[in-house]
Amino acid sequence: xxxxxxxxxxxxxxxxxxxxxxxxxxxxxxxxxxxxxxxxxxxxxxxxxxxxxxxxxxxxxxxxxxxxxxxxxxxxxxxxxxxxxxxxxxxxxxxxxxxxxxxxxxxxxxxxxxxxxxxxxxxxxxxxxxxxxxxxxxxxxxxxxxxxxxxxxxxxxxxxxxxxxxxxxxxxxxxxxxxxxxxxxxxxxxxxxxxxxxxxxxxxxxxxxxxxxxxxxxxxxxxxxxxxxxxxxxxxxxxxxxxxxxxxxxxxxxxxxxxxxxxxxxxxxxxxxxxxxxxxxxxxxxxxxxxxxxxxxxxxxxxxxxxxxxxxxxxxxxxxxxxxxxxxxxxxxxxxxxxxxxxxxxxxxxxxxxxxxxxxxxxxxxxxxxxxxxxxxxxxxxxxxxxxxxxxxxxxxxxxxxxxxxxxxxxxxxxxxxxxxxxxxxxxxxxxxxxxxxxxxxxxxxxxxxxxxxxxxxxxxxxxxxxxxxxxxxxxxxxxxxxxxxxxxxxxxxxxxxxxxxxxxxxxxxxxxxxxxxxxxx
Amino acid sequence: xxxxxxxxxxxxxxxxxxxxxxxxxxxxxxxxxxxxxxxxxxxxxxxxxxxxxxxxxxxxxxxxxxxxxxxxxxxxxxxxxxxxxxxxxxxxxxxxxxxxxxxxxxxxxxxxxxxxxxxxxxxxxxxxxxxxxxxxxxxxxxxxxxxxxxxxxxxxxxxxxxxxxxxxxxxxxxxxxxxxxxxxxxxxxxxxxxxxxxxxxxxxxxxxxxxxxxxxxxxxxxxxxxxxxxxxxxxxxxxxxxxxxxxxxxxxxxxxxxxxxxxxxxxxxxxxxxxxxxxxxxxxxxxxxxxxxxxxxxxxxxxxxxxxxxxxxxxxxxxxxxxxxxxxxxxxxxxxxxxxxxxxxxxxxxxxxxxxxxxxxxxxxxxxxxxxxxxxxxxxxxxxxxxxxxx
Numbered sequence: 001x002x003x004x005x006x007x008x009x010x011x012x013x014x015x016x017x018x019x020x021x022x023x024x025x026x027x028x029x030x031x032x033x034x035x036x037x038x039x040x041x042x043x044x045x046x047x048x049x050x051x052x053x054x055x056x057x058x059x060x061x062x063x064x065x066x067x068x069x070x071x072x073x074x075x076x077x078x079x080x081x082x083x084x085x086x087x088x089x090x091x092x093x094x095x096x097x098x099x100x101x102x103x104x105x106x107x108x109x110x111x112x113x114x115x116x117x118x119x120x121x122x123x124x125x126x127x128x129x130x131x132x133x134x135x136x137x138x139x140x141x142x143x144x145x146x147x148x149x150x151x152x153x154x155x156x157x158x159x160x161x162x163x164x165x166x167x168x169x170x171x172x173x174x175x176x177x178x179x180x181x182x183x184x185x186x187x188x189x190x191x192x193x194x195x196x197x198x199x200x201x202x203x204x205x206x207x208x209x210x211x212x213x214x215x216x217x218x219x220x221x222x223x224x225x226x227x228x229x230x231x232x233x234x235x236x237x238x239x240x241x242x243x244x245x246x247x248x249x250x251x252x253x254x255x256x257x258x259x260x261x262x263x264x265x266x267x268x269x270x271x272x273x274x275x276x277x278x279x280x281x282x283x284x285x286x287x288x289x290x291x292x293x294x295x296x297x298x299x300x301x302x303x304x305x306x307x308x309x310x311x312x313x314x315x316x317x318x319x320x321x322x323x324x325x326x327x328x329x330x331x332x333x334x335x336x337x338x339x340x341x342x343x344x345x346x347x348x349x350x351x352x353x354x355x356x357x358x359x360x361x362x363x364x365x366x367x368x369x370x371x372x373x374x375x376x377x378x379x380x381x382x383x384x385x386x387x388x389x390x391x392x393x394x395x396x397x398x399x400x401x402x403x404x405x406x407x408x409x410x411x412x413x414x415x416x417x418x419x420x421x422x423x424x425x426x427x428x429x430x431x432x433x434x435x436x437x438x439x440x441x442x443x444x445x446x447x448x449x450x451x452x453x454x455x456x457x458x459x460x461x462x463x464x465x466x467x468x469x470x471x472x473x474x475x476x477x478x479x480x481x482x483x484x485x486x487x488x489x490x491x492x493x494x495x496x497x498x499x500x501x502x503x504x505x506x507x508x509x510x511x512x513x514x515x516x517x518x519x520x521x522x
Numbered sequence: 523x524x525x526x527x528x529x530x531x532x533x534x535x536x537x538x539x540x541x542x543x544x545x546x547x548x549x550x551x552x553x554x555x556x557x558x559x560x561x562x563x564x565x566x567x568x569x570x571x572x573x574x575x576x577x578x579x580x581x582x583x584x585x586x587x588x589x590x591x592x593x594x595x596x597x598x599x600x601x602x603x604x605x606x607x608x609x610x611x612x613x614x615x616x617x618x619x620x621x622x623x624x625x626x627x628x629x630x631x632x633x634x635x636x637x638x639x640x641x642x643x644x645x646x647x648x649x650x651x652x653x654x655x656x657x658x659x660x661x662x663x664x665x666x667x668x669x670x671x672x673x674x675x676x677x678x679x680x681x682x683x684x685x686x687x688x689x690x691x692x693x694x695x696x697x698x699x700x701x702x703x704x705x706x707x708x709x710x711x712x713x714x715x716x717x718x719x720x721x722x723x724x725x726x727x728x729x730x731x732x733x734x735x736x737x738x739x740x741x742x743x744x745x746x747x748x749x750x751x752x753x754x755x756x757x758x759x760x761x762x763x764x765x766x767x768x769x770x771x772x773x774x775x776x777x778x779x780x781x782x783x784x785x786x787x788x789x790x791x792x793x794x795x796x797x798x799x800x801x802x803x804x805x806x807x808x809x810x811x812x813x814x815x816x817x818x819x820x821x822x823x824x825x826x827x828x829x830x831x832x833x834x835x836x837x838x839x840x841x842x843x844x845x846x847x848x849x850x851x852x853x854x855x856x857x858x859x860x861x862x863x864x865x866x867x868x869x870x871x872x873x874x875x876x877x878x879x880x881x882x883x884x885x886x887x888x889x890x891x892x893x894x895x896x897x898x899x900x901x902x903x904x905x906x907x908x909x910x911x912x913x
Contacts, residue, residue, distance in 0.1 A: 333549055337549065342683065349554060352549045358548055
């Protein structure tokens with residue numbers, strides 16, 4: 001695997017162990033097999049899942065040990081291509097001047113990826129990544145054969161970013177599988193993959209992928225520099241890395257996008273964005289990410305541009321409702337009664353006759369209730385989740401109105417706002433919008449529409465100040481290719497009309513050849 | 523420092539676009555005023571001001587949550603004082619909530635007050651930030667404003683909304699009344715003419731409280747004082763002269779049968795031209811109208827050109843007659859309710875400057891010509907009426 005022994009990989013194992021064991025730890029392996037085995041046993045604390053298999057090879061019965069970690073290695077490969085091939089061949093006949101190790105490497109082991117190593121750091125890392133280490137008595141090099149395997153989740157349908165029409169595969173927790181899923185879609189030689197290890201303890205495999213010739217070199221450099229500057233002990237997942245790589249820390253807005261769909265990654269690579277794969281999570285990161293991109297769903301590319309545009313317009317409307325809905329209600333009903341049409345005002349007045357709370361408190365109560373139901377619903381087992389939402393909707397909604405604690409208009413506003421916030425295709429942006437909504441409600445309760453306007457000005461100012469890999473967050477279209485604009489309808493491909501000026505990167509995607517020519521912002 | 527100034531600037535910039543009330547007021551602490559009535563106390567300088575307030579319990583249209591359905595949909599509070607504003611403030615002694623005027627839709631002026639003059643009423647409307655200038659105005663005909671507001675009308679939550687919506691609808695499709703709002707009345711009073719204000723009267727006043735209201739006629743004011751009423755065809759002539767005709771129905775004679783044919787006027791536009799004849803102003807009112815045959819109770823052949831031309835002529839004659847009736851009625855009361863002064867001021871500013879002072883008298887004597895062009899465009903979904911033998 002490319003994450004294995006690459007010279008690009010950044011090992012920080014030294015720093016980690018430095019203080020405690022540096023004194024007695026040898027850097028290189030010894031010639032004695034027994035001392036090597038003893039060292040591994042000591043280093044890994046005599047862990048029971050480290051399997052040590054001793055055997056003899058060749059006519060001179062040279063002592064050999066194969067060591068691997070149980071569970072993350074493919075046992076069949078170990079026994080078939082390492083043990084069997086080494087033990088069955090008795091006629092060892094190294095050429096003059098060729099060491100036994102070189103002979104084994106060149107002639108015996110039928111493993112595709114194998115190399116000789118002599119430093120302990122590399123050997124331990126390889127062992128804990130699932131490789132099999134072969135020590136030969138008298139050799140000062142050890143062989144590391146790639147036998148990674150073990151139980152892994154299969155490629156399944158995406159669970160969070162579902163589309164009606166489009167590929168039904170999603171990333172898994174294995175970084176190798178994920179990269180392969182993208183490779184399968186873009187067979188361009190211009191794909192660049194750079195592997196890193198992040199976290200001095202976790203040694204998590206991370207890879208960045210981009211399309212040479214499409215991706216902005218400065219963006220690639222930025223992300224490379226940021227990864228190099230990272231010094232963390234652990235990397236817990238894509239959210240953690242997203243936070244570490246963001247341009248700004250003090251913002252509620254996501255400036256790096258995540259997806260579990262290979263087709264989204266493909267599309268973004270073709271548009272010149274950079275993808276970051278993290279081992280152990282099906283969510284890959286995509287940068288640079290602009291705000292308006294957050295309102296585009298994968299589905300948009302599998303529908304006709306006209307209908308996709310209509311749906312997008314709907315999403316913008318939903319965004320406005322999700323952000324301003326309760327605030328406008330509060331402002332209109334407590335500050336600007338004169339702007340409500342008379343029949344509506346009379347109807348609202350009669351509803352609010354029996355409501356004992358101020359409009360803001362009423363709205364706040366209902367919004368919090370809604371958030372609680374939503375939060376509870378996420379982790380609820382599916383069977384109970386149904387019941388909870390029914391109880392939440394009926395008991396809290398209907399009964400609160402019947403009891404005269406909440407006005408029915410408020411229930412409508414809250415329900416509409418709640419539903420609207422789920423129309424946002426990017427889940428983390430929707431969460432941000434929900435947080436801001438509460439602040440907006442406070443602004444509306446204190447200053448009415450004036451408060452909403454002032455808060456919005458500050459909000460937009462803040463958003464305009466944000467950047468994602470140096471790209472302004474509020475860029476309407478990134479990257480902007482003027483000659484392609486006429487083939488698009490608000491960022492969506494119109495027909496198959498586009499011919500690409502920068503033909504070097506034109507991939508032979510079997511899935512949708514026409515789509516790859518669309519260089520505009522998806 | 524610069525940043526602070528920039529922030530302050532942005533905050534102040536917002537106030538330019540967001541002028542309005544900033545106090546937070548909860549809806550349940552507001553008494554929503556939908557109609558205001560003003561009467562004069564006889565032999566006194568004081569006004570009796572009535573406020574019609576919606577009762578949210580009674581007006582509730584949604585699910586009644588244990589509210590007593592017997593409650594009146596609206597309540598009228600009355601105060602007496604020397605100015606409208608002080609009467610308004612005085613009312614707070616009687617109303618448990620804060621009065622909220624932004625939704626007042628109707629101003630009713632008592633007939634007695636209208637006869638004494640309405641000019642001084644509107645200053646408060648222009649000066650106040652809460653009252654709206656697009657409030658409809660009506661004069662209580664033969665009764666007081668207070669009793670008009672106290673009437674309970676079916677179909678609506680308050681009779682103030684009932685009257686204002688009636689004004690809008692009937693002036694559009696029947697055109698025997700005009701829907702004047704306060705801003706246009708002020709424009710007339712400030713200029714030189716007289717506003718045309720519709721009258722509203724209580725029909726069937728014996729059977730209170732469910733008696734009904736009816737719009738009736740257009741008031742003729744002279745120097746801001748109620749001088750008389752125009753009714754029926756005269757009132758419609760006034761609507762025509764005011765270029766407010768949208769649609770109406772005109773009955774025409776058909777051979778022997780009186781009023782045997784109905785023509786629906788579907789489009790009409792009026793142009794007023796001012797000339798100077800021998801140093802005196804004279805006017806031409808030009809009407810161009812289109813109608814369609816909506817009902818025929820006698821024999822008429824819509825296929826025949828002669829019959830239709832004759833019908834067009836009849837329609838033009840009838841229109842002309844009605845406008846002339848209105849002009850005569852207005853001239854008799856020296857009341858320029860038709861905006862003729864505005865046209866004169868526009869075309870002959872110097873002459874207007876000279877005669878402005880004695881305009882009502884000059885108006886009464888000036889020559890007004892009426893020219894009507896009428897077209898009948900459609901004859902409905904049928905040819906000859908079915909009682910006629912088809913030939």
